[in-house]
Amino acid sequence: MRRIGIFGSSGFAREVADIVTALGHKPLFVVRDRIELERWSWPDDVVLESxxxxxxxxxxxxxxxxxxxxERIATRYANEFHFCNLIHPSATFGVRQREAIDxxxxxxxxxxxxxTNGIEVGDFSIFNLNATVGHDCTIEAFVNVSPGASISGNVHLARRAWIGTGATVIQGKTDRKLRIGEDATIGAGAVVTRDCVAAAVYVGVPARKLRDGFVTMGS
Ligand SMILES: CC(C)(COP(=O)(O)OP(=O)(O)OC[C@H]1O[C@@H](n2cnc3c(N)ncnc32)[C@H](O)[C@@H]1OP(=O)(O)O)[C@@H](O)C(=O)NCCC(=O)NCCS
Structure with a gap:
């Protein structure tokens, strides 16, 4: 049994502990400070970042x-600690795709x-419950694809793009992928039919720009 340290103490960190447990490993939560440590009530082990x-x-x-x-946490510790991938046993992969992620x-x-297959995936990206990713996509580092989102084939998600719950990104072309820019946010339930520029928030069907800027994700 391996011990896997999980940075974070939010609901998502606990969901990540579910994956660690499903893989037969032991979760160890890493919390930022003594205040978080004193509030800790989860049965798994916990340790201070310091x-x-x-x-x-x-x-x-x-x-x-x-x-x-x-990204901040990864930048601080990437040279110091070994960061493994965590792949839930129920996730499925097309030909040679698992090897590409490994x-x-x-x-x-x-x-x-x-x-499916032919997908490039960048370090530290998250694919949440029941998300799907189609052929020949390029997913850069630190992307987050939320539960139930569908990324069709030939889509490019640039660094730190966030795709909301249940959103759909339609397919791009073989010679020109549909591109979601760096730090772009796609709202829950949106249907993206065209490129989305960097650092902007899009919502609706079809998706339209709501505003420029970032969204800080809770929990
Ligand atoms: C798109 C989103 C980031 C916008 O957040 P925000 O900038 O704080 O926007 P607000 O809540 O102030 O809403 C601004 C307007 O957009 C509308 N809006 C917000 N999210 C929307 C969405 N997903 N679809 C359609 N309209 C949306 C609001 O109703 C509001 O409209 P109004 O001005 O007519 O009242 C957020 O609503 C969202 O969808 N987040 C994704 C959540 C998610 O998937 N979480 C995954 C957890 S694992």
Missing amino acids: ELQSLDSTEFTIGVGDNRVR AQRGIIVCSGVRF
Whole structure:
């Protein structure tokens, strides 16, 4: 049994612990400070971030949905600790796709996720419950695909893009992928039919720009 340290203490971090447990490993939550530690009421083990150096033989994952916060944690610790991928046993993969993901690090794939094939996936991206990703997509690092979202074939999700729950991104073209820009946010239930620019929020069917800027993800 391996011990996997999970940065974070939110609901998503606990869902990540479910994956760790489903894989037959033991979760160890890593909390930021003593206030979080004193509030801790979950049965799994917990440790303070400042005490990490004293641990031996632990692998880590980042159970934080917010892409920018996850990137900050990864940047701080990437050279110091080993970040493993966490792939729920119920996730399914097309030909050679699992191998492509195994070559990366820090990726979280929740239960029910389906990847077909020919998909590039960047480090520290999250694929939440029942999301699907079609052929020949390019998914950069620190992306978050929320529960039930569908990414069709030939789509490019740039760094830190966030696709909301149940959103659909229609297919791009073989010679020109449909592109969701860096730090773009796609609202829950949106249907994206065209490129979305960087650092802007899109909602609706078909998706239209709601405003420029970022969204900070709760929990
Ligand atoms: C798109 C989103 C980021 C916008 O958040 P926001 O910037 O705080 O926007 P607000 O809540 O202030 O809403 C602004 C307007 O957009 C509308 N709106 C918000 N989200 C919408 C959505 N998903 N679809 C359609 N309209 C939406 C609101 O009704 C509001 O309209 P109004 O001005 O006519 O009243 C957010 O609503 C959303 O969908 N987040 C994704 C949540 C999610 O998938 N979480 C996954 C957890 S694992």
